[in-house]
Amino acid sequence: MPLSLSSIAVTWRSSWPLFLSFILLTFISSPNSVNAQVNKMSLPVSLYNSNHDHFVVIAHRGASAYYPENTMGAFKAAYDMGAEMIELDILLSKDGVPVVIHDETLERTTNGKGKVEDYTFDELSRLDAGSWFGAEHSNEQIPSLEEVLQYAKGKIALNIEIKTEAVTDRLKGGIEEKALELVKKYDMQEYVLFSSFDYRAVTHLKELDVNIAVALLYEKQQSKNKRPAQLVEEYRVDAFNCSYRQFSKKWAEQTSEAEIPVFVYTVNSERRMKKMINRGVSGIFSDKPDVLRQLVDNMWKSKGS
Numbered sequence: 001m002p003l004s005l006s007s008i009a010v011t012w013r014s015s016w017p018l019f020l021s022f023i024l025l026t027f028i029s030s031p032n033s034v035n036a037q038v039n040k041m042s043l044p045v046s047l048y049n050s051n052h053d054h055f056v057v058i059a060h061r062g063a064s065a066y067y068p069e070n071t072m073g074a075f076k077a078a079y080d081m082g083a084e085m086i087e088l089d090i091l092l093s094k095d096g097v098p099v100v101i102h103d104e105t106l107e108r109t110t111n112g113k114g115k116v117e118d119y120t121f122d123e124l125s126r127l128d129a130g131s132w133f134g135a136e137h138s139n140e141q142i143p144s145l146e147e148v149l150q151y152a153k154g155k156i157a158l159n160i161e162i163k164t165e166a167v168t169d170r171l172k173g174g175i176e177e178k179a180l181e182l183v184k185k186y187d188m189q190e191y192v193l194f195s196s197f198d199y200r201a202v203t204h205l206k207e208l209d210v211n212i213a214v215a216l217l218y219e220k221q222q223s224k225n226k227r228p229a230q231l232v233e234e235y236r237v238d239a240f241n242c243s244y245r246q247f248s249k250k251w252a253e254q255t256s257e258a259e260i261p262v263f264v265y266t267v268n269s270e271r272r273m274k275k276m277i278n279r280g281v282s283g284i285f286s287d288k289p290d291v292l293r294q295l296v297d298n299m300w301k302s303k304g305s
Ligand code: G3P
Pocket: 060, 087, 089, 102, 161, 195, 217, 241, 265, 285
């Protein structure tokens, strides 16, 4: 059965009730919508930033072009730059705490050595997670997911990417359930989009709570030559995320036809941002959320006036 607009809208509505009513009203009242020609789907925009553009500016690992990735500094800067969503990566510490870091090992982004999973959160939080980027960032630490949720609440939406290395076959007690529990503890369900390259995590999340918003992060091997729309239907997810390199014209036609929200990573040049917006994406992950924000605002202004 092809994915219908109503089925996506229902899923989306259940996860983003405030957004939906706001956006629907915007569609009805704003004939000059910047993305009216490309975004057929009701989408979340900022919680409190009502720029009415039907498009999500996502700060990839925070404002990671300017601050060390996946740190509070990068997240706070992303918010200050007008991002509507922060993307972050999570793994589990030795004592089972969801921690915000991209790599399975510590060497690239901290002064630690070895695997994240071999250290307790207390040990991880004593590492320097900023000096690799610049001496002035030496006070940055590896945040816990909980710390980021505390910061984001009432400010900004989150895309929580569960890294493959932390995923197991188990439904209960794993990183998916721990992260979901934290999201619920802070009552952030309506403002969080989960995603993973590991389709087991995607399945587990929907099994744990069918109403939580989840995006499939395209991974070739697990996809077995299936088209995005087939994958979205099969895994019953709310959105499709992929690299801008993968998002071909053909895929754009298919996802547009099926009214599937698509978010592409990681786009830092204005030329590519424009290309992807014209191809119909619903949001872009960028290390430079300020550049994307400016571009989208300018497009909105020029089309809306
Ligand atoms: O979630 C989008 C993007 O972050 C996926 O790739 O390696 O940057 O986590 P990566």
